[in-house]
Amino acid sequence: DTGVSQNPRHKITKRGQNVTFRCDPISEHNRLYWYRQTLGQGPEFLTYFQNEAQLEKSRLLSDRFSAERPKGSFSTLEIQRTEQGDSAMYLCASSRDSTTQPQHFGDGTRLSIL
């Protein structure tokens, strides 16, 4: 298995701009998750998909955030009108369709807002 792939690894943008991140899960995993990690903290859950259906969303996922997973393969996370507080590492994870299986994480996209 080739692992979870995230692109880009780093993104620097000006406040107010829109950004989009991509996640390619492990191929046989039908569940996909997005987390956000700020400095000195553990990852915080944002949302998750089973195939193409978005089944859970955290209150952290404000109206400026949108996630999609067309065709149940890769996923994108878009942040509109970025704010300073959006600066963080955005982590994607995937897992098999079982509650006993662990989530496997990508290396993340680090977002810096100028």
Add this chain to the structure above:
Amino acid sequence: AQSVAQPEDQVNVAEGNPLTVKCTYSVSGNPYLFWYVQYPNRGLQFLLKYITGDNLVKGSYGFEAEFNKSQTSFHLKKPSALVSDSALYFCAVRDGGSYQLTFGKGTKLSVIP
């Protein structure tokens, strides 16, 4: 609501000595517990899990963890620490009805040569 506490921000241990990284949890149903390790500028790497069964679970790289239901703890252990074990360790929990993982704040492990 589910939560995880990692009471130590940092743990220092000499190479070759045993190590313990502590974790306590709170969850409404049966806990599914996980340990992950994170190296600088990398994602989280899965080490081990407890779902059910034996209270002592073994994982990758010689790590093990002991589940204690009465103390709601899931401490990570290794009999002999290596310098390469130096990293950030996260404990995570979810109940059986959710796929959402809740993480602790992490414990920085430093193994001193």
